[in-house]
Amino acid sequence: xxxxxxxxxxxxxxxxxxxxxxxxxxxxxxxxxxxxxxxxxxxxxxxxxxxxxxxxxxxxxxxxxxxxxxxxxxxxxxxxxxxxx
Numbered sequence: 001x002x003x004x005x006x007x008x009x010x011x012x013x014x015x016x017x018x019x020x021x022x023x024x025x026x027x028x029x030x031x032x033x034x035x036x037x038x039x040x041x042x043x044x045x046x047x048x049x050x051x052x053x054x055x056x057x058x059x060x061x062x063x064x065x066x067x068x069x070x071x072x073x074x075x076x077x078x079x080x081x082x083x084x085x
Contacts, residue, residue, distance in 0.1 A: 007036030042081075046073035 010029050050069035057064050 003032055003036040003039055007033045042077050046070065046077050049073040049076070 010033060047070065050066065050073040053072075054064070054066050054069045057069075
């Protein structure tokens, strides 16, 4: 299971029983949630990068479809993640 899905499961469990927050959330679960937040922030940055490039492209008279910018941004994120390893 990826971090986002696992974090969602943890947060759903907490939402169903808030007392768990004080008693039962482990450091591992908190780490999973932090990792999921980092993944979501990276995805948000990819979309931001894609939109900025699309606006520049349109301003300069281009007509590249937005999905190509999103795809390029995701590839850039993958490349950066590989560099970090």
